[in-house]
Amino acid sequence: MKPQSTQRSRAVQGKSGLRPNTAHSVISVVDSDSVPGPNRRIGRHPILTFEERGAISFYFEGRPMTGRQGETIAAALAANGVRLFRHAEKTGRPRGFFCAVGKCASCLMVVDGQPNTMVCMEPLREGAKVERQSGRGKLL
DSSP, X not given: OOOGGGOOOGGXXXXXXXXXXXXXXXXXXXXXXXXXXXXXXXXXXXSOOOOOOOEEEEEEXXXXXXXXXXXXXXXXXXXXXOOOOEEOTTTOOEEOSOOSSSSSSTTEEEETTEEEEETTTSBOOTTOEEEEBOXXXXXX
């Protein structure tokens, strides 16, 4: 018998080898109501240090939330437990915080009435109104 680490399960083998496990992607983009805990920020890190910054109030789909000065909208949403940013236009698949460098379209949201805002690059502003975007987004 071969060691466990070198065996492939028949359940995950396809004609061309292993199929990607898609179960984790669905779990990672669940909405804030199903993610436990009040604060999802990294508090201590073995290498990095985090400067404590003042709080900023903003609104996500009408709900008041708080973020920190100097962080992006996406970081503030993630810290508040929001994992689902939008649904893909063609497939309807959930999208969330993915690349964090403005190279994908997973974080497009409506910010203060402006659609197609990449919230991973957009700084958080006091009183900002952030909403999920449907499809390609429509100007008001």
